[in-house]
Amino acid sequence: MAKNRTTHAAFGKFPLIINRQPSQGSIDLHSHAFTELVVILGGNAVHYSRADSYDIMAGDCFVVERAHGYKESNKLSLVNILFIPEQLPVPWNEARKLPGYHAFFALEPQYRKLHNFRSRLRLEPSGLAHVSELIDTIEQELHKKNAGYEIMATGLFMQLISFISRAYSRMQGTEYADLMGLSEVISHIERNFADEIRMADLAAMAAMSESRLLRAFRRATGHAPIDYLIHLRIRQACGLLRQKESTITAIAYQTGFNDSNYFTRQFRRIMGMSPRQFRKGRRLSS
Template identity: 40%
Template sequence: MTTKLFARDIGLEPGFTFRIQKCPLTHDYFVHSHDFSELVVILSGSAVHIIEGREYPVRAGQVFLIHSNVSHGYKNVNGIEYVNVMFQPEQLLQQSELRLLPGFQALFYIEPFYRKEMYFKGMLTLEPGQLREATRLLDVILEEHDRRPEGYRLMIRSYFTALVGMLSRYYQTSSGLEDNKALRIGETVTYIEEHFLQPMTLQSMADMAYMSTRQFLRVFTRNYQTTPMDYVIRKRLDYSCTLLRSPDLSISQVAMDSGFHDQNYYSRQFRKVFGCSPSAYREKMQNSGDISPLSP
């Protein structure tokens, strides 16, 4: 039976689920899962990592992410030491600039699910110089976490964002795009993030990822908990919220400028996501002075 670990049971702070620890592992570690994500950086040694019942040899320099509710453990431990970062993605991975990095999409979203679904060998392996740079940032984060000086949460968020950005760059430069399915999908998601106002079809997105429409739809939906077209629509709706704050633009113009060619369709989608019409949203913003988009 797999043991389930919960953030509240291991002393992670409410509202700021984060812990970092440097772990020398001298024995096999039982298979378990948890309700938070883990970023693992192997510093030295080797072992066999068990993920969802499948076995993967790991060694110094390798970096991988374990999402919540994914079972994993270690066996055949051989002098391994690693840094383990436990966190909630929704608390620490909200920088919009990160989503524009194909390596980020691949390393933090696509690859973990590929590993779970099939024997996928796209794991990031850092070169010695890259591992030293990553270790340097991890040590700074570890010091902030252990000492907890004033503003330590802000500093942890900043340093962790820098670490994630650096690892995303390394992933992209170390992986051949043609051979790495996760990176190809990451490139496609980055394109969506940058060009969501342009015409898009499921077929065009699948072609960009070098996949069939059926396979792309299945993988994308599994990783992002929404379909590719609904992902595009949500991006357009969020953008339309910004345009609605301008009283000089008509609703039909907002719809057109947000990538919707049918105002009625735009209004239906807006109400479906935000629970009110675009006009009601605009009125609420004007009355309250609130400039924040509505939550779904």
């Protein structure tokens, strides 16, 4: 049974931790209730989970989503960046517009076993040095806790994930091309959710047939592309219903629905209530 080594309580008041391990030995399977970004600074080892194992070395960066451990450690030095996305004041909607963000943070973990970890991010020495410098600066801000450290740490963390996303988008190889094609589609939907989006255009963007894209997209997100788009539009509509006094019809059109009745049906299907009920509930709770 995997051990849960760190809990939410360890974060304190800010949902970001830099956990440096300059001499990481073998460690049993363990899990966390948050997101873990691992950067290998030096040495090598075998990273393993219940289902598989892979060799890792300096420059490797990867996201951990399930129980994992290390064995056959040889001078392994790494940094664990632990964070709670829903609590970190980061403009995630902007991050999602980066194709490399989807490929690295969402798709690569899903495809890791299929690709035998060949779709990992391995930074060149200059890129690893830059990432290490950003991590050092974040760590200093979190340690010193000077006035405004939360803003500084958040901004530096955004630089880190943007740099990693851009680095991933430049990786070469068949596995990377497949993930980047799918990631381009997701980012296109995120950027243009209010516009008309057709499967044929998405398939051409991903360099896949429509049937292959449908299978790959569903595997990665749990939704067909059009259903993913509808969920995204409803999520955006929820934000507008919280913030604006626009009519329900106006918000429907702003989020890509050409029929307010269809918008209401889809909103009720996903949210379990009508847009009007959602807005009224938010007003009562505020």
